[in-house]
Amino acid sequence: MTDFGLYGPGSVTWKVHDEPILFVAGLRALILQSLHPRAIAGVAQNSDYKSRPAHRLEQTSDYVITMIYGTTPEAQRAAARVRGIHSRMRAHDLFTGEEFRLDEPELLRWVHVTEVESFLTVARRAGVRLTDAEADRYFDEQRRGAALLGLDPETVPGSVAEVERYYADMQPRLAMTKEAADTLFFLTWPPMPFKLGWTPVRAAYLGVASLAIGLLPAWARRFYGLPGIEAADPAASLSARMLRLSLLAFPWALVRTPMYKAAMKRVEDAGLKI
Structure with missing residues (x-):
């Protein structure tokens, strides 16, 4: 029997992650994650993301692609590596000084x-x-990946409504810290490689970063001291739609990762279609 990994053809996960615009989602997630004081402390005290941002991005992207499109053993090995790294890392709480584990x-x-x-x-x-x-279904499917990272799937939100309740419960624990502000600035204005700092590439990246911020929940934008009016949401959605249409014109089949191509080959060999 063909091993399609944690999800496979017919899953909502494969439908969602077939979209090239999800690189904007990765940036949005990092900005949102930074509002948790311990989460951003763990990154700031253990990561070299500022000195090697491209390396960190590549590692994260490889992990996500492996979890989505890898075989079950490949996903298990990737998750085990992350668990091993997190289990060894410690950081200090920004407010209490207490040491805590990143896992x-x-x-x-x-x-x-x-x-x-x-x-x-x-x-x-x-x-x-x-x-x-x-x-x-997408949120429910993603519990499989959460389980491999060591979480009890029953404690992970598995629907839109559960995620909304989770965010509401978490907001009292979030804060706009110096580290969060520093991360927001870095993600919005990172160093450009290959001396591209003052070229149209900078302007294009700034547009993407602005879109990621615009797509944050209104409550998250307010934490950052940015306009949190929901009336601005339609404009961000329109910009996202326009970017997606532009990206879909690119021949993405030429730059698909080996992991993705291997997954599609398994689907083809099984006589299935997506």
């Missing part, structure tokens, strides 16, 4: 939820047609 369930859950919610939200607001039932 605390609350932190793992926060990173997981903000990531998958960002993927789904950006896809829907960019025009990917998903029913409410499919949106719920």
Whole structure:
């Protein structure tokens, strides 16, 4: 029997993650994650993302692609590597000075939820047609990846309504810290490689970063001291739709990753269609 991994053809996950605009979702998730004081402390005190942003982005992208399109053993090995890294890392609370582990369930859950919610939200607001039932299914499917990271799936929101309640419950624990502000600035204005700092590439990236911020929940924008009026949401959605249409004109088959191509080959060999 063909091993399609954690999800496979017919899953909402494959439908959502076939969209190139999800790179905007990755940036949105990082900005949102930074509002959790312990989450951003863990990153700031253990990561070299500022000195090697491209390396960090590549690692994260490889992990997500492996979890989505890899075989079950490949996904298990990728998750085991991440668990091993997190289990060895410690950081100090910004407010109490208390030392904590980076694999605390609350932190793992926060990173997981903000990531998958960002993927789904950006896809829907960019025009990917998903029913409410499919949106719920996506969150439920993503519990499989959360379980591999060491979370009890029953403690992970598995529907749109559960994610909304989770965010409402988490907001009293969030804060606009110096580290969060620093991360927002870095993600909006990072160093450009290959001396591209004062070229149209900078302007294009700034547009993408602005879109990621515009697609944040209104309550998250307010934490950052930005306009949190929901009347601005339609403009961000329109920009996302326009970007998606532009991206779809690119021949993405030429730059698909080996992991994605291997998954599609398994589908073809099984005589299935997506």
